[in-house]
Amino acid sequence: MCGTCGCGEDDHITYRKPGEHQHSHDHQHQHGSMAHSHPHDHNHDHDHTHHHDHSHGQTLTIDLQKNILSKNDLLAERNRGYFEALGLIAINLVSSPGSGKTTILERTILDHAKTLPCAVIEGDQQTMNDANRIEKAGAPVIQVNTGNGCHLDALMVNKATKALDIKDKSVLFIENVGNLVCPSLFDLGETKRVVIISVTEGDDKAAKYPTMFESAQLCLINKTDLLPYVDFDVETFKNTALSINHQLQFIELSAKTGEGMEQWYSYLDDLYKHAKE
Template sequence: MCTTCGCGHPDQVRIGELPHRHSDDDAQEYTTPNFSHSTFHFNKPTEPDDTQKRLLKIEQDVLGKNNRLADHNRAFFEKQHIFALNLVSSPGSGKTTLLTTTLNALKNDCTCYVIEGDQQTENDADRIRATGVPAIQVNTGKGCHLDAQMIGEAMVKLRPKADSILFIENVGNLVCPSEFDLGEKAKVVILSVTEGEDKPLKYPHMFAASGLMILNKVDLLPYLNFDVAQCIANAKRVNPSIEVIQLSATTEQGLGDWLNWLENQRKQG
């Protein structure tokens, strides 16, 4: 259960399978760490603020366990030179379209893998697999985000090769995914020009946690009342060091800037 927002339950999480096992040559075996699950006991509050204190303690324990698992994931990625990115956005931003366009551009030059996060269905994973790239679907049930344990369990089945790129497409949500480290190299937040230029101010934690903001669907700008400069200023106000790329996943305008960013980040390790 995500005590930071009250969503989900571990029993509702489903880690999918690879429909067609890719070649196991040089595949890396991920070992799940032996971290025991925390058990919480709720007693009747004895003071008016006792419940709040207990919930704060639970949140700290949950995030603490997640961070230990994220560190385990990160160590695995670094050892195998796997470049892992956490793609985050609100629903409908164009994450999956951007991802399929990116994979089609990269798949002949480097090995890629995808972990797809959604509450239900394998629709997005099927779209990814149509590019020929292996993808594991994680259905979170009522959960509104992926966590480090889900990524670890998916990695056991995905078995990525060394020197590859792992794209993690998180559940569409600009709140809770900002708090959960998955072991990724960086968070990339995708914002569509159809959403409004004030999103970075409304959801500051996500933009503060992200190294890159992709402003997507710029081909629609002639038909919208969207202030690009104001949007970028809002993002910089929240996170002065955030980088910004403007592109259209549909027309591929600006796609080269995104591919260059990926390559430069991989070179930096």
């Protein structure tokens, strides 16, 4: 068993487009930015012949001051440069499971992909369900199944982007694994991080999961058509989120009825115009 995520040998991270055969997955067993050698690897670091002499070696203190996630961050910067060169804007969509990320994407593709070409990287632990939905909506898509992994990282996005054969001058949506904790730590090279909350969740969500709300630039408040039936107070939510992240922007929308979606599209158009300059 692999120690990084507890996954079994057959539980690789897979990259698949809808319609592709199950076994087209990558056999390189890499865990995102880590690419670690496994503990059961037989290339042990120590010498098995024990022919070292017994005079004690020198000790040396090495001052590193190195960020533990520096490998991920470096690769994220490479992704960022690649996206910039292609004239892409990359949107990292993060939320709890069930907030409506995929529905928002479906609607965006149906309504707006003619004006602004879209491509999608779907991150989930299992299944091709979301990729199939996106394909049906009409955008190129690749599904990353992380197995037991709880987040996407820069290496996964790098590989997925290459496999996606993406057109320049478009929007790349990266739908992260539904999780408000771990994905906040991993820079993917995105242009903007967009956190989504639905009104069926509590309006204290930002207080409960501050790290994610602190690291996002935009917050989409989804399922506003359900506001009359739930206790979610939009102003309370916004004030809480703003006290954590003073710069956070908000768009209230309903991917189901289409209310507020225009505002989201103009946000994307503005980013896109800016990216082209």
